[in-house]
Amino acid sequence: xxxxxxxxxxxxxxALTTRPGLAAEKLEKKVRAIIREVSLQGDEAVxxxxxxxxxxxxxxxxxxxxxxxxxxxxxxxxxxRSIRAARKNIERFHRSQAEPVRRIETVPGxxxxxxxxxxxxxxxxxxxxxxxxxxxxxxxxIPARIAGCAQIVVATxxxxxxxxxxxxxxxxxxxxxxxxxxxxxxxxxxAMACGTQTLHKVHKIFGPGNQYVTCAKKLVQAQSTAIxxxxxxxxxxxxxxxxxxxxxxAADLLSQAEHGADSQVILVSSSEAIIRNxxxxxxxxxxxxxxxxxxxxxxxxxxLVVFRxxxxxxxxxxxxxxxxxxxxxxxxxxxxxxxxxxGSVFLGNHAPExxxxxxxxxxxxxxxxxxxxxxxxxxxxxxxxKVTFQKITGSGIRRIGPVIEEMAEAExxxxxxxxxxxxLQNEKRTS
Amino acid sequence: xxxxxxxxxxxxxxALTTRPGLAAEKLEKKVRAIIREVSLQGDEAVxxxxxxxxxxxxxxxxxxxxxxxxxxxxxxxxxxRSIRAARKNIERFHRSQAEPVRRIETVPGxxxxxxxxxxxxxxxxxxxxxxxxxxxxxxxxIPARIAGCAQIVVATxxxxxxxxxxxxxxxxxxxxxxxxxxxxxxxxxxAMACGTQTLHKVHKIFGPGNQYVTCAKKLVQAQSTAIxxxxxxxxxxxxxxxxxxxxxxAADLLSQAEHGADSQVILVSSSEAIIRNxxxxxxxxxxxxxxxxxxxxxxxxxxLVVFRxxxxxxxxxxxxxxxxxxxxxxxxxxxxxxxxxxGSVFLGNHAPExxxxxxxxxxxxxxxxxxxxxxxxxxxxxxxxKVTFQKITGSGIRRIGPVIEEMAEAExxxxxxxxxxxxLQNEKRTS
Numbered sequence: 105x106x107x108x109x110x111x112x113x114x115x116x117x118x119a120l121t122t123r124p125g126l127a128a129e130k131l132e133k134k135v136r137a138i139i140r141e142v143s144l145q146g147d148e149a150v151x152x153x154x155x156x157x158x159x160x161x162x163x164x165x166x167x168x169x170x171x172x173x174x175x176x177x178x179x180x181x182x183x184x185r186s187i188r189a190a191r192k193n194i195e196r197f198h199r200s201q202a203e204p205v206r207r208i209e210t211v212p213g214x215x216x217x218x219x220x221x222x223x224x225x226x227x228x229x230x231x232x233x234x235x236x237x238x239x240x241x242x243x244x245x246i247p248a249r250i251a252g253c254a255q256i257v258v259a260t261x262x263x264x265x266x267x268x269x270x271x272x273x274x275x276x277x278x279x280x281x282x283x284x285x286x287x288x289x290x291x292x293x294x295a296m297a298c299g300t301q302t303l304h305k306v307h308k309i310f311g312p313g314n315q316y317v318t319c320a321k322k323l324v325q326a327q328s329t330a331i332x333x334x335x336x337x338x339x340x341x342x343x344x345x346x347x348x349x350x351x352x353x354a355a356d357l358l359s360q361a362e363h364g365a366d367s368q369v370i371l372v373s374s375s376e377a378i379i380r381n382x383x384x385x386x387x388x389x390x391x392x393x394x395x396x397x398x399x400x401x402x403x404x405x406x407x408l409v410v411f412r413x414x415x416x417x418x419x420x421x422x423x424x425x426x427x428x429x430x431x432x433x434x435x436x437x438x439x440x441x442x443x444x445x446x447g448s449v450f451l452g453n454h455a456p457e458x459x460x461x462x463x464x465x466x467x468x469x470x471x472x473x474x475x476x477x478x479x480x481x482x483x484x485x486x487x488x489x490k491v492t493f494q495k496i497t498g499s500g501i502r503r504i505g506p507v508i509e510e511m512a513e514a515e516x517x518x519x520x521x522x523x524x525x526x527x528l529q530n531e532k533r534t535s
Numbered sequence: 536x537x538x539x540x541x542x543x544x545x546x547x548x549x550a551l552t553t554r555p556g557l558a559a560e561k562l563e564k565k566v567r568a569i570i571r572e573v574s575l576q577g578d579e580a581v582x583x584x585x586x587x588x589x590x591x592x593x594x595x596x597x598x599x600x601x602x603x604x605x606x607x608x609x610x611x612x613x614x615x616r617s618i619r620a621a622r623k624n625i626e627r628f629h630r631s632q633a634e635p636v637r638r639i640e641t642v643p644g645x646x647x648x649x650x651x652x653x654x655x656x657x658x659x660x661x662x663x664x665x666x667x668x669x670x671x672x673x674x675x676x677i678p679a680r681i682a683g684c685a686q687i688v689v690a691t692x693x694x695x696x697x698x699x700x701x702x703x704x705x706x707x708x709x710x711x712x713x714x715x716x717x718x719x720x721x722x723x724x725x726a727m728a729c730g731t732q733t734l735h736k737v738h739k740i741f742g743p744g745n746q747y748v749t750c751a752k753k754l755v756q757a758q759s760t761a762i763x764x765x766x767x768x769x770x771x772x773x774x775x776x777x778x779x780x781x782x783x784x785a786a787d788l789l790s791q792a793e794h795g796a797d798s799q800v801i802l803v804s805s806s807e808a809i810i811r812n813x814x815x816x817x818x819x820x821x822x823x824x825x826x827x828x829x830x831x832x833x834x835x836x837x838x839l840v841v842f843r844x845x846x847x848x849x850x851x852x853x854x855x856x857x858x859x860x861x862x863x864x865x866x867x868x869x870x871x872x873x874x875x876x877x878g879s880v881f882l883g884n885h886a887p888e889x890x891x892x893x894x895x896x897x898x899x900x901x902x903x904x905x906x907x908x909x910x911x912x913x914x915x916x917x918x919x920x921k922v923t924f925q926k927i928t929g930s931g932i933r934r935i936g937p938v939i940e941e942m943a944e945a946e947x948x949x950x951x952x953x954x955x956x957x958x959l960q961n962e963k964r965t966s
Binding site for chain 1: 614907
C-alpha cells in the first residue's frame with residue numbers, strides 16, 4: 105500500500121523535506137591524501153591514482169588534436185544534428201544572460217558601473233561511467249565560451265582503452281575546446297586545483313561527479329579554488345492538479361528516478377485520486393524501462409503528499425526547495441508565481457524535465473540539497489565576475505566629498521577623511 | 536632605505552603577491568564548540584559566550600522599537616544628512632543591478648526565462664569595536680531591501696552599557712530594519728545560522744568581522760547556511776604614473792593602512808621617482824593622523840614595485856587581484872581596460888578609495904585574498920537567486936522532442952526519452 109500523506113501540518117514538513125545525509129566526511133581523509141600527492145607529484149600521481157582505482161591511466165594524459173577530428177567522423181550524423189540544435193538553444197538562452205554595462209551617474213561627476221569580466225582559467229569536470237555525459241559538457245562549455253574564459257580545460261576519465269568517448273570529443277571540438285585531460289575522480293579535481301607539470305591550475309572548477317569528486321571539490325574550495333556548487337543527488341518535485349496528464353507525470357517521475365537509487369522524487373497534489381492515477385501509470389510504464397531496478401529502488405523513497413489548497417502546497421514545495429519543479433497543470437503560469445525556492449521550473453503538461461536536461465536552452469547544472477533557497481544554477485554569471493568601477497571628476501568629489509568626510513569622521517577613520525580633504529583643498533587652490 | 540623592486544620578472548611575482556596566511560585553523564575547535572552550544576541552548580548560550588568573552592550580555596537580546604526611534608533624535612543632523620545622501624547613491628547604483636525578466640523563445644513554442652527571487656531570510660553581521668561601522672549596514676541593508684528579502688536580521692555586539700550605537704540604530708530605522716540582535720562574535724553567527732528560541736535561522740549570512748566571526752562563517756557554510764564571502768584583511772593596490780598627484784596617492788595609501796596592521800598596501804608605478812615622491816608625501820602626512828601607530832605597522836609590509844611598461848604593470852596587478860585598485864593617472868579610462876582581476880576600481884586622481892567606502896554608490900563589501908579573480912563584491916545579486924523557468928507548448932515539444940530523444944538515447948537514459956515520447960505520441964493522437 106502506498107503511503108500517501110494527507111494534509112500534513114507545517115510541523116511535519118521538516119521530516120517530509122529532509123534529504124539523506126551526505127557521507128562525504130568519511131572520505132575526507134582519503135581524498136585529502138590524494139590532493140596532497142597530486143599537489144606534490146603532479147601528473148605522475150594522477151596516473152598512479154587512476155591505475156590504483158581501477159581506471160585507465162594512459163601514458164599521455166592529454167587528448168591530441170587529431171583524436172578530436174577523428175572522433176567527429178565516427179559520431180552518428182543524426183546525433184550530431186541533435187547536439188547542434190541543442191547547442192543553438194543553450195547558446196541563445198545563455199547569451200541573453202549577458203549584462204550590459206550600465207553607467208550610473210549617482211551624482212553629477214560621479215559615475216559608477218560594473219563590468220562582467222571572464223574568469224581567466226576554468227576547469228570542467230565531465231564524469232565517465234556507463235554513458236558519456238556529453239550534455240554536461242554542453243551545459244558548462246557553452247557559457248564558458250560565451251563568457252570568454254581564456255583557458256577552458258576539460259577533465260574526464262578515459263575508457264578502458266585509454267580513449268575518451270567520441271561524442272565527448274565531438275562536443276569539445278564543436279565548442280572549440282582542445283584541452284582535454286584524461287583523468288577522473290578526486291585526482292582530476294586535484295590536478296585542476298593544484299596544477300601539474302602539464303596543466304596550469306584553474307581558478308574555478310565546474311561539474312558533477314561521484315562522492316570522491318564532490319569531496320575533492322569541497323576540500324579544494326576550502327583552500328583557494330572556487331567551485332560551481334557541491335552537487336548532491338538529483339531531485340524532482342511535481343505539483344499535479346486535476347488538469348495534469350497522469351501518464352506524463354508518471355513518465356517524469358520515472359525519468360528522475362533512473363538517475364540513481366539516491367535520486368529524490370516528491371509528488372504533491374490537490375487530491376489523492378490524482379496521485380493514485382499517477383501511480384497506476386508508473387506501474388504501467390515501469391516494466392518497459394531498461395533501468396527498472398534502479399528506478400524501483402529510488403521509488404521506495406518517493407514522497408506523496410496531498411494538500412487541500414494550492415497555496416499550502418507551494419509553501420511546502422518552497423520549504424523543500426527542489427532542484428527541479430514540474431508544475432503539471434493547465435494553470436501552471438499562474439501557479440508559478442507562488443514559487444520562491446527552486447532550481448529550474450517546468451510549466452505545463454508539455455514541459456518534461458528532460459527538455460531542460462538537454463535541449464530547451466536552460467542549464468541543467470542546478471542547486472540540490474535545499475540550496476535552491478539561496479542560489480540559482482550554473483549560468484553565464486558563473487563564468488564571470490562583475491567588477492565595479494567608478495570615475496569621479498573634480499566637481500564630483502567636491503559634491504560628495506563633504507558626505508564622505510562626515511561619515512569617515514563618525515566611524516573614527518581620519519585618514520579616510522584626509523584622502524578626501526586633501527583633494528578638496530587642492531581643488532579649491534587650483535580652481 | 537625603502538625597498539623598491541625594479542622590474543621584477545614574472546617568476547618573482549608569486550612572492551610579491553602572496554598574502555599572509557590566515558590563522559583560522561587554530562580557532563576552529565573553539566569556534567566549533569561555540570556553534571554546538573548555541574545550536575543546543577540558543578539565546579542563553581549566546582548570552583553566556585558574550586559575557587565570557589568580555590562583552591555585554593543584555594537580558595533582552597533584541598532592540599526594542601522605541602530604542603530605534605529614540606536613537607534617531609540623538610544623531611547629529613549633519614551626519615544624518617550625509618548618511619541620507621550616501622544612501623541615495625548606494626540605492627541608485629544597486630537598483631541598476633536588477634535584472635529584468637527576458638523571455639527567450641529558443642525555438643517556436645519553447646520559452647525560457649530567469650527571474651530574480653529574493654532570498655527569504657538574511658542575516659547581516661555588523662562588527663562593533665571602537666567605532667560603529669554603520670556604513671557596512673548601509674552596504675548590506677540597502678541591497679537586501681531592494682531585493683525584497685522577507686526577513687532581515689542585524690546582529691551586532693552592544694556596548695558596555697548593553698545598548699547599540701545611535702548611528703547604527705538610526706541607519707536601521709532609515710532602512711526599515713527592526714530586527715536587531717544584540718550579540719557579536721562567533722556566537723552571533725551561530726545564532727543566525729542555527730536559529731534560537733527568538734531568532735528564526737537565516738538562509739544566508741553577510742558581513743565582515745574578526746577572525747572568530749570569519750571562522751564561524753566558514754564553519755556554518757560547510758553545514759547548511761550560505762555566506763557572502765570570507766573576508767580577509769583589506770587590500771589596496773595603486774597604479775600611479777607620471778600624471779598622478781603624489782599627495783593624493785599617499786593619502787589613499789594611508790587611508791588603507793589605517794584599517795589595521797594587517798592591511799595590504801601595494802604601490803606599482805612606471806618610475807622609481809614617482810614612488811619616492813609618494814613616500815615623501817606619506818612621511819609628510821602621517822604625523823597628523825590619529826591612527827599613526829597602526830598605519831606605521833601596516834606600512835612595514837607595503838610593497839613598492841616599478842615596471843617599465845604599463846602592460847606588465849597591469850599583468851602584475853591582475854596576478855595580485857586586489858580588493859581595491861586605484862588607477863592614479865589621467866589615462867585611467869584607457870588603462871582600466873587592462874584590468875581583469877579586481878574587486879572595485881577607482882579611476883583618476885579625483886577618486887579616492889574612501890568614496891567607494893562610503894558614498895559614491897558602489898558596494899564596499901569586496902573580495903579579498905585573491906578571490907577577486909573569480910568573484911565580484913556584494914551586490915543586488917547576492918540577495919537573490921536567479922531561477923530558470925520554461926514553458927513549452929504542444930508544438931514546442933513536437934519541435935524539440937526528437938532532439939531530446941536522440942540525446943537521451945545516446946546517454947543511455949531511456950526514461951528521459953520516454954518522458955518525451957509519451958507526449959509526442961499523445962500529441963499525435965489528439966491533434
